[in-house]
Amino acid sequence: MADLARTPGWHAPPVQRRRVGGSGLQVSRIGLGTMTWGEDTDADGAGEQLLAFTEAGGTLVETADVYGDGTAQQVLGGHLADGLVAREDVVIAARGVPAGGALGGGSARGALLRGLDATLRRLRTDHLDLWQLPGWDTHVPLEETLSAIQVAVLAGKVRYAGLVAPSGWQLATVAERARSVGNLVAPVSVQVEYSLLTRSAERELLPAARHHGLGLLAWAPLGRGVLTGKYTDGTPSDSRAGSPSLAAYVEARRNERSARIVQSVLTAADGLGTSPLAVALAWVRDRPGVAAAVVGARDAAQLAASLATEKITLPPEIRAALDDVSTP
Incomplete structure (x- = not known):
């Protein structure tokens, strides 16, 4: 499949779209992650990815201020400002970690709104389609955090809100409390690492998300690259595990269980007759409750291999075998 993706004149099949949970928000079921942008992937390479992604029908672009200390967002914002792709053609899902300072940090309303403004400046846009709130702050009343979402939505700076890696009970608490405040603040998504190597979300978080109508954005669906099979015979020098900045990130998923x-x-x-990448990505993409699987890529050719997965649907017997071997 990867070879086909590099064939001149070949085009990836159109990426299908899904609604995020029970909301009206629609995203491509394969999302484009920007973690390496501005570091291992330069601005030109990032632009090639963005263009290839949108031309294939992809819409969901995920970013965060911790990616290169804001560099990834600046790169994305530069391409949007230059008109490489139209702003209305992408759904930007952004998260950030509010800094401290005079207004305090954590999930306080002032800190969240200040962090949102900084994100919008880096992205050079006036709004986020999906504002993903980080963490759980025991020092700030939940109603105050939810009120920040309401302020942002009413100001036109945010269209929808989501959560990043909460526990199951935290998600349920936020969802229930949001109903008492109003549907403007109700989260529509939850982002968490989810792959054949990392299925802990299935214990509590994914059932809670489905019960409360939140769609799952699966982060690292290829097991941080391990599920592509590229590390079975060592560590390629041009891989993420060969990168000083990402080696520890990949090594955390390399062990005996992963090898099996x-x-x-x-x-x-x-x-x-397909690639390991296609098998691993299709498994995550079609799990119940998953709105989108967010993939990162080193270059446009690598991204094309992920987009080519649109042609793949795993047979029930293959899916069952993979379920069995990867059961936590």
């Missing part, structure tokens, strides 16, 4: 799961993915890919 990767071997099953390789076997499935061989039987289906």
Whole structure:
């Protein structure tokens, strides 16, 4: 599949769209992550990815101020300002970690709104389509945090809000409390790491999200690259594990259990005549409750391999075998 993706004249099939949970927000079921932009992926390479992604029908672009200390957002904002793609053609999901200072930090209303303004400046846009709120702050009343969402929505700076990696009970608490405040503040999504290697979200978080009508944005659906099979015989120098800034990020998913799961993915890919990447990504993409699987790529060719997964639907017997071998 990766070879096909690099064939001249070949185009990825159009990326399908889904609603996020029970909301009216629609996103492409494959999202584009920007974690490496401005560092391992330069601005020109990021632009190639963004253009290829949107031309294939992709809409969801995920970013955060912790990616290169804001560099990724600046790169994305530069391409939007230059008109590489139209602002209305992308759904920007952005998260940030509010800094301290005179207004305090954490999830206080002042800190959240200040962080939002800084994100909008870096992205060079007047609004976020999905504002993803980080963490759980025991030192700030939840109603105050929710009121920040209301202020941002009423000011036209935010269209929808989501949560980043809460526990199941935290998600349920936010969802229930939001109903008493009003539907403007009700979260519509939750973003968490989810792959064949990392299925802990299935214990509480994913059931809670489905019950309360939140869609899941699956982060690192390829197991931080491990599920592509590229590390079975060592560490390629041009891989993320070979990068000083990302080596620890990848190594956290390399162990004996992972090796067994990767071997099953390789076997499935061989039987289906496709790539391990396609098998791993299709598994996550089509799990119940998942709105989108967010993938990162080193370059446009690597991204094309992920987009090509639109042609793949795993047979029930393959999915069942992968479920079994990867059960936590």
